[in-house]
Amino acid sequence: MTTTAERPVGTPANTALQRTGQWARRAPLLPALIFMIIVTQLPFVGTLVISFMNWNAYYPDERGFAGFDNFVRVLTDINTRNAILTTILLTASVVIISLVLGMLIALLLDRAFLGRGIVRTMMITPFLVVPVAAALLWKHALFNPEYGLLNGVLTWIFGANAPQPDWITAAPLTSVIIALVWQWTPFMMLILLAGLQGKPLDVIEAAQIDGCNNWQVFRHMTFPHLRQYLELGGLLGSIYIVQNFDAVFTITSGGLGTANLPYTIYQTFYNAQDYGRASAAGVVTVIGTIIIATFALRTVSSLFREEGAR
Amino acid sequence: MTAATLEKTPTATADTAAHTKRRRSGIALGVIAWLVGILFVLPVVWMFLTSFHSENDAATNPPSVFAPLTLDGYANFFGGGASPWPPLLNSITASVLSTVLVLILAIPAAYALSIKPVRKWTDTLFFFLSTKMLPVVAGLLPVYLIAQGIGMLDNIWLLIILYTSMNLPIAVWMMRSFLAEVPGEILEAASMDGCTLPRTLRTIVMPIVLPGIAATSLICFIFSWNELLFARVLTATVAQTAPVFLTSFVTSQGLFLAKVCAAAVVVSLPVLIAGFAAQDKLVQGLSLGAVK
Numbered sequence: 001m002t003t004t005a006e007r008p009v010g011t012p013a014n015t016a017l018q019r020t021g022q023w024a025r026r027a028p029l030l031p032a033l034i035f036m037i038i039v040t041q042l043p044f045v046g047t048l049v050i051s052f053m054n055w056n057a058y059y060p061d062e063r064g065f066a067g068f069d070n071f072v073r074v075l076t077d078i079n080t081r082n083a084i085l086t087t088i089l090l091t092a093s094v095v096i097i098s099l100v101l102g103m104l105i106a107l108l109l110d111r112a113f114l115g116r117g118i119v120r121t122m123m124i125t126p127f128l129v130v131p132v133a134a135a136l137l138w139k140h141a142l143f144n145p146e147y148g149l150l151n152g153v154l155t156w157i158f159g160a161n162a163p164q165p166d167w168i169t170a171a172p173l174t175s176v177i178i179a180l181v182w183q184w185t186p187f188m189m190l191i192l193l194a195g196l197q198g199k200p201l202d203v204i205e206a207a208q209i210d211g212c213n214n215w216q217v218f219r220h221m222t223f224p225h226l227r228q229y230l231e232l233g234g235l236l237g238s239i240y241i242v243q244n245f246d247a248v249f250t251i252t253s254g255g256l257g258t259a260n261l262p263y264t265i266y267q268t269f270y271n272a273q274d275y276g277r278a279s280a281a282g283v284v285t286v287i288g289t290i291i292i293a294t295f296a297l298r299t300v301s302s303l304f305r306e307e308g309a310r
Numbered sequence: 311m312t313a314a315t316l317e318k319t320p321t322a323t324a325d326t327a328a329h330t331k332r333r334r335s336g337i338a339l340g341v342i343a344w345l346v347g348i349l350f351v352l353p354v355v356w357m358f359l360t361s362f363h364s365e366n367d368a369a370t371n372p373p374s375v376f377a378p379l380t381l382d383g384y385a386n387f388f389g390g391g392a393s394p395w396p397p398l399l400n401s402i403t404a405s406v407l408s409t410v411l412v413l414i415l416a417i418p419a420a421y422a423l424s425i426k427p428v429r430k431w432t433d434t435l436f437f438f439l440s441t442k443m444l445p446v447v448a449g450l451l452p453v454y455l456i457a458q459g460i461g462m463l464d465n466i467w468l469l470i471i472l473y474t475s476m477n478l479p480i481a482v483w484m485m486r487s488f489l490a491e492v493p494g495e496i497l498e499a500a501s502m503d504g505c506t507l508p509r510t511l512r513t514i515v516m517p518i519v520l521p522g523i524a525a526t527s528l529i530c531f532i533f534s535w536n537e538l539l540f541a542r543v544l545t546a547t548v549a550q551t552a553p554v555f556l557t558s559f560v561t562s563q564g565l566f567l568a569k570v571c572a573a574a575v576v577v578s579l580p581v582l583i584a585g586f587a588a589q590d591k592l593v594q595g596l597s598l599g600a601v602k
Contacts, residue, residue: 022429025422029434031418032415032438032478036437036441039475040449108346113343124585128584130553132553133553136573140559140570141356141360144567151371152370153373182353193593194593232597261447262447262539265448269451269543282451283448285447286448289445293440
């Protein structure tokens with residue numbers, strides 16, 4: 001309080017009060033913030049440090065500084081490069097296919113028809129099966145060449161001479177993609193359906209009275225309105241599918257060219273015990289993610305600002 | 311409309327024709343919607359049906375849809391080999407306790423980001439979201455090494471802490487969007503009338519936010535229950551969770567399809583129930599509260 005006398009200009013007491021006020025406002029936020037920094041950020045620092053080390057748990061005596069060796073090994077390794085390609089291919093195809101399917105189904109469900117609620121509930125169900133269970137279901141009950149439902153249906157249709165493909169061996173990555181699309185289409189559908197239900201009905205009605213056909217209404221009104229929801233679905237889907245481990249682990253165990261980055265890193269660390277290389281691959285993944293996430297975050301923040309402006 | 315139709319009868323018939331045509335295409339689209347819905351739910355129905363078949367009936371080609379129902383698959387799952395009960399209990403413990411912890415941390419944080427926002431609150435919000443974008447697998451090794459160092463491997467509390475960090479960003483985003491719905495004028499009026507903060511929270515904020523807390527809890531529960539990678543790497547026999555237990559079915563073991571389906575049904579059932587119960591709030595939760 002003495003400071004007030006010392007400084008004639010300004011209102012330090014007021015600033016002090018403001019500062020206390022700011023801290024009082026911050027206080028409820030701090031536990032969550034500190035918790036997140038400790039549990040999610042510090043491990044990445046650890047990963048960064050280990051990525052520059054020569055550290056294989058099978059050879060504990062050879063531990064030491066490795067410089068950029070791990071990165072060179074990771075980036076020149078054909079397996080890692082394949083894993084990067086697989087990750088991109090897997091993520092992009094699952095996100096795009098489920099977005100398109102999700103949009104078509106959302107458009108179907110946006111109209112009144114008998115039993116709409118039941119169909120909606122049926123549509124959500126795949127998303128509510130535990131991922132490992134869903135992957136097991138596809139692997140054993142649907143894709144299995146001897147007793148799977150897919151080949152069973154082929155036998156029904158074509159009789160005893162029906163083709164009986166070994167789905168997972170014939171098209172491993174496609175099998176994983178199909179199982180994931182089945183689980184993620186409901187997710188996209190839900191977000192897009194919510195978007196459709198918020199579209200400006202009066203404007204669309206006016207357009208219809210003015211003689212716009214369905215396609216014109218969709219092209220110029222529904223679709224622009226849906227765009228931000230498509231972006232949101234695409235972003236959230238990418239976040240989760242880029243990290244997919246369950247389906248790859250369960251359906252193909254990373255074999256037959258389906259090993260994505262999370263699976264490869266898991267294997268380098270868990271089976272090969274090569275800590276240095278696993279960490280370098282982790283750092284590369286993080287850098288890649290940051291590049292993509294920067295664009296993605298911009299999308300969300302624009303959506304978010306619109307919401308705030310409303 | 312009526313005046314117009316009375317004047318010009320030819321247009322009226324054209325109108326009715328267009329109407330009938332539209333109705334017919336409406337019915338067709340409804341049928342398509344039903345077919346698509348059935349196609350998507352079919353694998354789950356098949357999973358339930360197979361779980362109630364005997365192993366011999368489950369492994370036929372073509373499939374025996376109308377085979378007699380039995381509980382053998384479930385008996386095998388619960389009785390044959392390692393018991394699934396400890397993993398199921400571990401999953402319940404990890405999911406419930408981490409959800410409670412998430413709520414304890416997220417609600418005050420969301421309060422500081424909405425009702426009485428700190429400066430740069432959007433930056434803080436995006437910091438929470440950005441932690442979700444960093445791949446889990448990249449931080450896994452240090453977590454493993456630290457856990458090994460302090461003897462926390464195969465300990466359910468390690469999973470509880472990690473699941474809390476996994477779900478906290480989602481919960482903060484969701485709770486913020488719910489708290490933002492509390493009208494500021496009411497809060498001001500309450501404080502002017504001399505209402506204390508705890509009382510304001512209890513009588514004004516809570517009733518508005520309670521459905522949001524329920525939705526957030528369900529989403530966090532589902533994500534924790536489903537998690538595989540952390541549990542697979544950081545637990546062994548003691549703290550093993552249900553998804554890890556399911557991975558023992560990855561390789562085929564002779565006639566075991568009914569047992570696999572029974573296992574998948576048992577492990578998925580809590581999520582199916584929670585998800586159907588929260589159907590309306592599911593979208594809001596999954597979109598982090600961005601879609602109402």
